[in-house]
Amino acid sequence: MTRKKLIAGNWKMNETIPEAVVLAQEISNLADPAALDAVDVAVCPPFVDLKPVKTVLEFDRVNIALGAQNVYWEPAGAFTGEISIPMIKEIGCTYCIVGHSERRNLFGETNEGVNLKARALIEAGIAPIVCVGESLSVRDEGVYLDFVTSQVRAAFAGMDAEDAVRAVVAYEPVWAIGTGRTATPEQAEEVCAAIRATLAELFGDDVAQQVRVLYGGSMNEGNAALLLVQPDIDGGLIGGAALKAVSFIEIVKAAR
Numbered sequence: 001m002t003r004k005k006l007i008a009g010n011w012k013m014n015e016t017i018p019e020a021v022v023l024a025q026e027i028s029n030l031a032d033p034a035a036l037d038a039v040d041v042a043v044c045p046p047f048v049d050l051k052p053v054k055t056v057l058e059f060d061r062v063n064i065a066l067g068a069q070n071v072y073w074e075p076a077g078a079f080t081g082e083i084s085i086p087m088i089k090e091i092g093c094t095y096c097i098v099g100h101s102e103r104r105n106l107f108g109e110t111n112e113g114v115n116l117k118a119r120a121l122i123e124a125g126i127a128p129i130v131c132v133g134e135s136l137s138v139r140d141e142g143v144y145l146d147f148v149t150s151q152v153r154a155a156f157a158g159m160d161a162e163d164a165v166r167a168v169v170a171y172e173p174v175w176a177i178g179t180g181r182t183a184t185p186e187q188a189e190e191v192c193a194a195i196r197a198t199l200a201e202l203f204g205d206d207v208a209q210q211v212r213v214l215y216g217g218s219m220n221e222g223n224a225a226l227l228l229v230q231p232d233i234d235g236g237l238i239g240g241a242a243l244k245a246v247s248f249i250e251i252v253k254a255a256r
């Protein structure tokens with residue numbers, strides 16, 4: 001089965017509102033409508049930038065979706081500092097990243113929390129981009145496939161096939177995040193294929209063949225093409241290169 005590729009930019013904690021508007025405008029200006037038909041493209045700015053970025057994309061009628069970088073699973077209430085799913089839905093988010101390794105490692109996000117967020121997002125009609133990936137020590141110990149597939153099992157726990165098919169998984173080896181070091185296409189493909197095999201085991205081959213598995217971790221315009229031709233890599237979650245409109249759009253072109 002051919003899966004439409006997805007290129008999603010994770011802007012992390014970058015860009016004030018005026019800066020975000022400029023970046024969104026630059027991406028919109030450079031985007032070729034034919035490429036945007038062939039590839040799903042999303043930008044995931046910080047919460048405060050979501051609305052202004054949405055306004056730019058809507059004004060330009062450009063086919064680029066919006067995603068948040070995190071969310072809380074309860075719909076409302078006394079959760080100081082959190083943002084709810086109805087809030088990001090009202091702004092127009094199609095996607096929401098969950099379980100990025102920076103959230104797991106710096107903010108104590110657990111497999112259980114990732115699961116609650118992913119399930120609540122699916123119920124609300126927003127596709128979670130569930131991030132999984134091993135540290136360098138886990139890779140060096142040689143147990144990275146077990147580690148990553150157990151993160152996948154935990155994230156998808158309690159879902160049925162109908163839920164699972166609406167999720168996206170991003171394999172982001174922690175040793176390749178913000179380090180400039182990228183997994184080789186073979187390393188990335190090995191883990192993405194294992195993720196798909198786990199989804200097949202949990203939900204059947206039909207579901208596994210529909211779920212998009214992205215690679216993330218220092219993907220850029222120089223290495224994207226070789227990663228994106230791998231059979232089990234269905235796109236990219238882009239960090240630093242998503243902050244440069246030219247680089248981001250080159251990656252989108254490489255995904256066609």
Ligand code: 3PY
Pocket residue numbers: 010100172176177178179216217218219237238239240
């Ligand atoms: C990176 O490329 O550094 C990322 O973390 C993408 O999410």
